[in-house]
Amino acid sequence: MDFKLKIWKQKNAGSKGKFVNYEVKGISSDTSFLEMLDILNEDLIYKGEEPVVFDHDCREGICGMCSLYINGYAHGPDAAITTCQLHMRKFKDGATITIEPFRARPFPVIKDLMIDRTALDTMIQAGGYTSAKTGGVPDANAILISKENSDLAMDAASCIGCGACVASCKNASAMLFVSAKVSQLALLPQGKPEAAERVLNMVAAMDEAGFGNCTNTGACEAECPKEIKITNIARLNREYFSASFASEL
Amino acid sequence: MVKLNSKIPEGPIEKKWSNYKDQQSLVNPANKRKIDIIVVGTGLAGASAAASLGELGFNVKNFCFQDSPRRAHSIAAQGGINAAKNYPNDGDTVYRLFYDTVKGGDYRARESNVYRLAEVSNNIIDQCIAQGVPFAREYSGLLDNRSFGGAQVSRTFYARGQTGQQLLLGAYGALSKEIKKGSVKMYTRHEMLDLVVVEGRARGIIARNLINGELERHAAHAVVIATGGYGNVFFLSTNAMGSNVTAVWKVFKKGSFFGNPSFTQIHPTCIPVHGDFQSKLTLMSESLRNDGRIWVPRKKEDVARLKNGEIKPKDLSEEERDYYLERRYPAFGNLVPRDVASRAAKERCDAGYGVGETGLAVYLDFESAIERLGKDVIEERYGNLFQMYQKIVDENPYETPMMIYPAVHYTMGGIWVDYELQTTIPGLFAIGEANFSDHGANRLGASALMQGLADGYFVLPYTIQSYLSDQIGVPRFSTELPEFAEAEKQTKEQLEKLMSIKGKNSVDHFHKLLGKIMWEYVGMSRNKKGLLHAITAIKELREEFWKDVRIPGEINDLNTELEKAARLADFLELGELMARDGLDREESCGGHFREEYQTKEGEALRNDKNFTFVSAWEYMGEGKEPKLNKEKLEYEAIEVKQRNYK
Ligand code: SF4
Numbered sequence A: 001m002d003f004k005l006k007i008w009k010q011k012n013a014g015s016k017g018k019f020v021n022y023e024v025k026g027i028s029s030d031t032s033f034l035e036m037l038d039i040l041n042e043d044l045i046y047k048g049e050e051p052v053v054f055d056h057d058c059r060e061g062i063c064g065m066c067s068l069y070i071n072g073y074a075h076g077p078d079a080a081i082t083t084c085q086l087h088m089r090k091f092k093d094g095a096t097i098t099i100e101p102f103r104a105r106p107f108p109v110i111k112d113l114m115i116d117r118t119a120l121d122t123m124i125q126a127g128g129y130t131s132a133k134t135g136g137v138p139d140a141n142a143i144l145i146s147k148e149n150s151d152l153a154m155d156a157a158s159c160i161g162c163g164a165c166v167a168s169c170k171n172a173s174a175m176l177f178v179s180a181k182v183s184q185l186a187l188l189p190q191g192k193p194e195a196a197e198r199v200l201n202m203v204a205a206m207d208e209a210g211f212g213n214c215t216n217t218g219a220c221e222a223e224c225p226k227e228i229k230i231t232n233i234a235r236l237n238r239e240y241f242s243a244s245f246a247s248e249l
Numbered sequence B: 001m002v003k004l005n006s007k008i009p010e011g012p013i014e015k016k017w018s019n020y021k022d023q024q025s026l027v028n029p030a031n032k033r034k035i036d037i038i039v040v041g042t043g044l045a046g047a048s049a050a051a052s053l054g055e056l057g058f059n060v061k062n063f064c065f066q067d068s069p070r071r072a073h074s075i076a077a078q079g080g081i082n083a084a085k086n087y088p089n090d091g092d093t094v095y096r097l098f099y100d101t102v103k104g105g106d107y108r109a110r111e112s113n114v115y116r117l118a119e120v121s122n123n124i125i126d127q128c129i130a131q132g133v134p135f136a137r138e139y140s141g142l143l144d145n146r147s148f149g150g151a152q153v154s155r156t157f158y159a160r161g162q163t164g165q166q167l168l169l170g171a172y173g174a175l176s177k178e179i180k181k182g183s184v185k186m187y188t189r190h191e192m193l194d195l196v197v198v199e200g201r202a203r204g205i206i207a208r209n210l211i212n213g214e215l216e217r218h219a220a221h222a223v224v225i226a227t228g229g230y231g232n233v234f235f236l237s238t239n240a241m242g243s244n245v246t247a248v249w250k251v252f253k254k255g256s257f258f259g260n261p262s263f264t265q266i267h268p269t270c271i272p273v274h275g276d277f278q279s280k281l282t283l284m285s286e287s288l289r290n291d292g293r294i295w296v297p298r299k300k301e302d303v304a305r306l307k308n309g310e311i312k313p314k315d316l317s318e319e320e321r322d323y324y325l326e327r328r329y330p331a332f333g334n335l336v337p338r339d340v341a342s343r344a345a346k347e348r349c350d351a352g353y354g355v356g357e358t359g360l361a362v363y364l365d366f367e368s369a370i371e372r373l374g375k376d377v378i379e380e381r382y383g384n385l386f387q388m389y390q391k392i393v394d395e396n397p398y399e400t401p402m403m404i405y406p407a408v409h410y411t412m413g414g415i416w417v418d419y420e421l422q423t424t425i426p427g428l429f430a431i432g433e434a435n436f437s438d439h440g441a442n443r444l445g446a447s448a449l450m451q452g453l454a455d456g457y458f459v460l461p462y463t464i465q466s467y468l469s470d471q472i473g474v475p476r477f478s479t480e481l482p483e484f485a486e487a488e489k490q491t492k493e494q495l496e497k498l499m500s501i502k503g504k505n506s507v508d509h510f511h512k513l514l515g516k517i518m519w520e521y522v523g524m525s526r527n528k529k530g531l532l533h534a535i536t537a538i539k540e541l542r543e544e545f546w547k548d549v550r551i552p553g554e555i556n557d558l559n560t561e562l563e564k565a566a567r568l569a570d571f572l573e574l575g576e577l578m579a580r581d582g583l584d585r586e587e588s589c590g591g592h593f594r595e596e597y598q599t600k601e602g603e604a605l606r607n608d609k610n611f612t613f614v615s616a617w618e619y620m621g622e623g624k625e626p627k628l629n630k631e632k633l634e635y636e637a638i639e640v641k642q643r644n645y646k
């Protein structure tokens, strides 16, 4: 298969970027999207040009490091996968593919398609954990947790911190990401003691980092590679209101 | 000359760890604040260590090359984590977990370390639950367990097929808490490029800021290496693209011994290779072997008919299939340890019974499990793995069997450490997959997560204090010391040299060639001739690389090709050491299979008389042959036997 590629090139955070056109030829349909970019980069290296820079690591859809906005979709047109799990068989032979970085103010471009998502870590640091220290904790089976709640917590905990939800949201809201962590811990007895503080601190950190507000468009859920449900946002809102109500008393 | 002292505590095996703790020196809280520790790596071992050391009051600097500590490759572990909880009441004990691990490792692990690992395994599960790790549960609300290879009890805790992710996010949460508190300072997109040794002790590192290419000096009272394994020396492996040996290799060259470099785990259930541009291999969790049955056709005609599409796997009757693991190992069946399962697959494929395009694949079939349990149960257990398989291969495993083949997955070898996890350089520690570890010559499934977290949460935070207790009077180091300047200069020169070659071929070109040599001659089965050939071939390739590699871009800028080149330079040296170690070990044990040493039935044949030791290689300088030191292994609590899974 052959493809025309329109790729965003940008030297660094300070400089202005632009689209550059490339071509790749003779790609097998079993090639993954990132392998297609590897082939392009090998080509560029042999031509003496600088390769296109993009983030990636595990290449199996779990580390959350790959990103890319492909033909207008975060992680490309296929549902419920990350960019590294996308295969070229999903594209038509001869197609033009537009590749951009995830765009959101809190995610500045570092170079080409590589972005800085430190803001996601900062929000977790604001309270996305239980404060249990190493040692001195009860037996794992001491507290029973219903399978239902445990499964729901696991659904929320599947978030890989990729930021596609932010990139897909017209407000650049990180609500789905934050709600996934808030929900996971709100659903479990271990997370309860700090639930109120957690939701207030994480939401405050989100505002501070410059993420926008959630207006319930649902674009995040549609693009999330791990199918994190928007019902988590509803749970976050409930948690948030009861926490702010309690803190006003 | 360094003498190997494994510092095994006195007393019977079940008392050693508590005896150690009773007598060890600790650092008091006021003094902890005066002590700096560098932890390199943020996987299960690194993150749990950095968080725990921060909680104790030390000042920690934590480094990772990814954009966030949560990306470390522990995140990709699928199947589960072992512990001796005995919740299913099926007869598990600490001793049994210890025994299975030593036996699974083919009697090439240090007894006292493995016992301690089994002992703390239960604390890990408790800890994770307190962090909100959503392990699978039964309807009763209690935790669920499943079985894994090499064990006859169900002792594996799991979170769907994403156990590594959930455990890592637990440790990442604990780390985030400490970062917020200020006890841990996090350096992301930083790569350690050298160790700084001052007066014989580890005192800091040189790290490259990957965004602007600047070299930075960081000083500390102790350095902890938690940078994982070196499976990427094979180019294709289940490791992440960035996983590398550089930190481990640099400390080796500064004086830490390298333990058992040739012990590599080839995982039996991975998606087969599909083409020349494949960048990595994907694992299909071993847990699938709980319900999946592995087979190839019994007759070669059927192999041919399958290949040309005349028949589908489903069309073959039970009699026409060879469930070779069930046939060869009736007691353990599809749940034999990884090394045994991998070799058996290779044996069938080499004999011409392999399936798929390349003939390098076997079937992993869920038909009878779906019949027995229903599709829903299988979906609940393995849904995400089936989805992952379908996305990659474009076939539906509910309807047609998966195709799998062994792939490089884990390295049991690593930096040699004593009971305290200290290397042969005082003040330098190694934890998790980066050390030569508790797995001997073969690691059992669901034991890597256990070891990473055991080291980070429950072992290192104690044992490091025994070293630090006499360091409290030592003031913070200045990075202006000549040793820092020298290490930085050498690093800079190496990078400049790489940039100046301006050759014809890309980094990946050389990496693929190295991978081919390694897989062919230092892979699943090895022999003297091949290993000797590998040593020469790698040397030649290394020379080629240093003459002909082409790295575009600038040195003082974000430069992914330069990052790759610097890592490959170290892999090109490591590969030779692996081959040397494989050559020296004239026996077959665990993942190390020497064709010359096998039983009549083709099973691995150990030579306990001459090889019951850990090979601890010592760097002797540029261009010189490394020296082999031996740590003799003594088995007191376990009787050494021929491994038998029949
Ligand atoms: S919620 Fe989904 S899209 Fe957002 S960071 Fe998590 S996995 Fe990515």
Ligand code: FES
Binding pocket: A055, A056, A057, A058, A059, A060, A061, A062, A063, A064, A065, A066, A082, A083, A084, A085
């Ligand atoms: S590279 Fe890890 S999720 Fe894509």
